[in-house]
Amino acid sequence: MSSKCTEEKSNSVSNFRISDPLREALKARGIESLFPIQATTFDTILDGSDLVGRARTGQGKTLAFVLPIVESIRNELDATTKKTSHGRAPSVLVLLPTRELALQVFADFEFYGGALGLSSCCLYGSSPYAPQQTKLSKGVDIIVGAPGRIKDLIQKGNIDLTSLKFRVLDEVDEMLRIGFVDDVEFILGKVEDPRQVQTLLFSATLPDWVKHIASKFLKQDKKTIDIVGNDKMKASTSVRHVIIPCSSSARSQLIPDIIRCYSSGGRTIVFTETKDYASELASLLPDARPLHGDIQQAQREVTLSGFRLGQFMTLVATNVAARGLDIDVMLVIQCEPPRDAEDYIHRSGRTGRAGNSGVAVMFYDPKKSNISKIEKDSGVKFEMMAAPQPADVAKIVGREAAEEIVAISDSVIPAFIGAAQNLMNASNLSAVELLAKALAKASGYTKMKRRSLLTSMENYVTLRLVSGGPVYSPSFVYSSLKRFLPEAMVESIKGVALTVDGGAVFDVCTEDVNRCRK
16 A cells, blocks of 8 residues: 555544534545545644644645634533523634635634634735624624734724634745734734633744744743754645746747746646736636735635636736635646745645646746745756747647637538639648648647747747857857847847856847848
């Protein structure tokens, strides 16, 4: 028996103290066994210990606390024969860094907690206070939300923490990064008797502030469960990590072809560094929508819902979507390297979730890139690939078009057979050649453009300078070319780069290729 099968058997839901209603809820979601972070933390949480839990992005951290918490609250209600009552104070408080992640975790609590008769609410900014205050006044068992709004409602007297049993911080490292330090410490400090509250911290990385929070607010006998440990590979192991050289001006041309080659027809998230560029790029890409902080919350929820339902297949986002979105994504594209490895880990972790495979493609500028640092800090070994050439993409879309043609009903043949026969009679091409042209037209590839290997720009070709000796500088390349080519053509050459074998490469316009090769 393989180690994977053995692990799945030992992590079977039936091996844990999970009640029948919760087991049925898991079964309804197709869950028969727990992921490692869920299995290794379940008993620790259910038995009442404070916990710091760490796992790679996309490995099921949310259910690692949702399941034992709702089971524990249910057990307490059964033991005291108490029922959830009107106006009751919450038993659980969960803090998350973004509204999107809060809504997602809330959905899990609502589903699994609801199966046990527990009620939940989600609190976040950019939404009216009144409905949230009304919900709290009626009484809830579980509060999920972002620190800013929860702090406001505590200060307004709408949240009573006197009956709190659990406080949870999920994606703790991200709360630090986006400036929630003071809010989080304020909220945690509002618990009057921390000895009566179980505190859980979950994170993909453990920067110093996370360790500080753990030492300040968790009990001394807290448990730490780290299934990443000293493993150099901090990113998801089920993701293929690819880097491609690409200039900023070539991104909108290249991304559709990257999607065709790497997405396998699934959803794609494209990450940008700015809100404006996210909106601009989404407008240039087919079947894409933007998602960032300047978009109204209601529209963001509509966008995420549409993406989840497959109404469109490409989401162009800033870091607002980089954390915790549990949507089945096949491909992640990063328009440029992020500032550090932690951002890379979380962005690339939007794919390859729950044991599925995925691809993370990152564009970079070889002249000003921090690729080696990200590689070292994340443990990722990047595959260095050239951008797919249009001819390569044409083969893929040609196969897709052929499959679509085969799927067309034979009932349409009589309507088009006359035009097809006339085309055959008027052409000197064979039937296969004519069909190839029809596939090209159906695929939108009626002209085959070239693409630079250095910058991915269309209508440029990368050439290599062959010299009698080693090339020591770009100026040598220019002076050598000026001996054979017009000065205007040499000045139009782009991206001169030296190679490790003492040569040089550069880009020329497609129309100048033949002249340069002579």
